[in-house]
Amino acid sequence: MNSRWMQSGTFAALFTFLLVGSLQAELTMPALFTDHMVLQRDMPIFIWGSSDKGAEVNVTLGDQKVTVTANDNGKWKAELKPLPAGGPHQVVVRSGDAEKVITDVLVGEVWVCSGQSNMQWDVNASNDADLERLTANFPKIRLISVPQVGTQEAQESFNGKWELCTPDTVGSFSGVGYFFGRQIYQTLDVPVGLIDNAWGGSSAEAWVERDVLKNSGKFNELMARWEQTEATYNHEQAVAQYKENLKAWEEKAKQAKADGKPEPGGKPGPPRNPLTNQHRPANLYQGVLNPIIGYGIRGVIWYQGESNAGRAYQYRDLFPLMIQNWRDRWGQGDFPFYWVQLADFLQERTEPGDSAWAELREAQTMTLDRLPNTGQAVIIDLGEAEDIHPRNKQDVAKRLARLALANEYGYKIVSQSPRYKSMSVEGNAIVIEMDTYGSQLDSFDTRALQGFTIAGADKKFVNAKAELIGSNKVRVSSPEVKEPVAVRYAWGDNPVANLQNAQAMPATPFRTDDWDGTTKNNK
Incomplete structure (x- = not known):
């Protein structure tokens, strides 16, 4: 057989193989669409991915089959009808000669x-x-x-x-x-x-x-601060400066060791890039x-x-x-x-x-x-x-x-936890009414309520005595406040407070006033 023919046949076959490979449809899908995935029941099901521009994509799930066309960017999205809870199912996605099979779908x-x-x-x-x-x-x-x-x-x-x-x-x-x-x-x-x-x-x-x-x-103000950071921060420079600082510290540490002295403090740490942080x-x-x-x-x-x-x-x-x-x-x-x-x-x-x-x-x-x-x-x-x-x-x-x-x-x-509903001043006390959402108020650990403070028009809060009234009210008072105007409950970083409902869900912290807080001007 002619060797030249064999060579040309080999090259032709190789060319055909490469051509077919280059024409093979692209088909990619996000990591969400992998084996063992769970689809939301009783809602339309959306499955999406990428393929060749204008490619026809077939998505099969059970007895449903949907055909969509990839847009000019190769993106496609298929909508399937809602399914009840169950499975396992199989999802098959085909585009040209490319195919993806997703198994054990619930x-x-x-x-x-x-x-x-x-x-x-x-x-x-x-x-x-x-x-x-x-x-x-x-x-x-x-x-x-x-x-x-x-x-x-x-x-x-x-x-x-x-x-x-x-x-x-x-x-x-x-x-x-x-x-x-x-x-x-x-x-x-x-x-x-x-x-x-x-x-x-x-x-x-x-x-x-x-x-x-x-x-x-x-x-x-928040956005302006970030725009300033984005315009000025250079991570490569920050890393270079860190390396210089670390080298200088290591020299000091080496000398300290030679002198029998403890390692110096202030060892520099690598910079964190604010442009890629959380x-x-x-x-x-x-x-x-x-x-x-x-x-x-x-x-x-x-x-x-x-x-x-x-x-x-x-x-x-x-x-x-x-x-x-x-x-x-x-x-x-x-x-x-x-x-x-x-x-x-x-x-x-x-x-x-x-x-x-x-x-x-x-x-x-x-x-x-x-x-x-x-x-x-x-x-x-x-x-x-x-x-x-x-x-x-x-x-x-x-x-x-x-x-x-x-x-x-x-x-x-x-x-839901009990939540503040309204207040009324009754003499030298304030009665707080709570929404209890089908439950009733209770206290934890001790019958005496903890966590309530009360203030007059001077806005100076003092610890208060509080007692339950019926299933959804609390009476709050203090001998230090003759004419109360406001009550706060569990108002602190780590409040000592014990009002709850019958299900042991703590009452929602609250205040009845709207006086300026410590973070009001922080932007």
């Missing part, structure tokens, strides 16, 4: 677990972690975590995958998220999917789109939220606020703006958004005083009246004075679960 309840370190705090670091791991054999609870990426560029996916909840996988997952999801699963007996994208220390403004912050007109406006919205926006969810549980306590008055606008921003972009209406109020922290004080943490709790509570379908878990009884990360995540999760079970799933249970 349909149930999907919740996003977000916020800062107390949501990120994992099962391994929570109370009774060893016992919790032993019993965490729930293959119908599925977990996925979003890596921490701080950026101004919208991320479309992330490095992650869905995992079955087992003793081996649960330890590194959000404690509050897992304990919440477990309660939902055990109550409803349907699959549960949990998406964790929390980032320790994160500021609320990092979770909001930049244009939304700027267009609101309420955060001009505080820069929009960094987390784009980096860890955008990749999951649009995925069908039941709602969000949220634990954040510590990083914004110094700007608590600002949080009154910032927090509801953040929630509304998420809802607007998700396109799923006013999905439930339940948060954890700040726990008790720092040292207990015997005398009344100002408190940034109290003002932040107040801002969180105010959001209940600003937006529909919201709820708050009060935990001023679960904190630790010297640890900003209380380890009792189980009870935190149960209080969040009460909100979901009552509001979303129709269970007739008490879900």
Whole structure:
């Protein structure tokens, strides 16, 4: 046989192979769409990804088949009809000769677990972690975590995958998220999917789109500070300066060792880049939220606020703006958004005083009246004075679960802490009426109520005597205040307070006055 023919035939075959390879359809999908995923039941199902420009994409789920066309940027999105809880199912996505098969797909309840370190705090670091791991054999609870990426560029996916909840996988997952999801699963007996994208220390403004912050007109000083940082910060220079400083310190340490002296203090640490951190406006919205926006969810549980306590008055606008921003972009209406109020922290004080943490709790509570379908878990009884990360995540999760079970799933249970309703002056006392939401007031540990202070027109608060009146009222007085005008309850970083309901849920901290607080002018 002619060798030249053989050579040309070989080259022709190779050319054909390369040509076919180059024409093979591209098909990519975000990490959310992987084996073991959980889809939200009883809602339209959205599945999306990328392919070639103008390519036809077929998505099959059970007996449903949907065909869509990729746009000029290669993006496509398919909408499938709602499904009831169940599975396992298989999702098949085809574009040209490319195919992706997603197996062991369940349909149930999907919740996003977000916020800062107390949501990120994992099962391994929570109370009774060893016992919790032993019993965490729930293959119908599925977990996925979003890596921490701080950026101004919208991320479309992330490095992650869905995992079955087992003793081996649960330890590194959000404690509050897992304990919440477990309660939902055990109550409803349907699959549960949990998406964790929390980032320790994160500021609320990092979770909001930049244009939304700027267009609101309420955060001009905050944005101006960041624009100054963005215009002037040079991370390479900061790293170079750090290396010089470290080298100088090492020379001093070497000399000190030679002289038999202790190592000098002040060892420099590497610089943290503010442009990629968890505080820069929009960094987390784009980096860890955008990749999951649009995925069908039941709602969000949220634990954040510590990083914004110094700007608590600002949080009154910032927090509801953040929630509304998420809802607007998700396109799923006013999905439930339940948060954890700040726990008790720092040292207990015997005398009344100002408190940034109290003002932040107040801002969180105010959001209940600003937006529909919201709820708050009060935990001023679960904190630790010297640890900003209380380890009792189980009870935190149960209080969040009460909100979901009552509001979303129709269970007739008490879900809200008692909350201030109104006041009336009666002689030298003030009578406080509380909303008890189907329960009644009670006290913890002692019958005598603790945590109440009272003031006259001079705005000087003193510790007060308080007593229960019936099922929903408290009478507050002090011989030091003859003509009272205002009452505060649990107003402090770490308040000593014991008013609760019959379900042992602590009363929501409150004040009846609107006098200027310590964070009012902090922008």
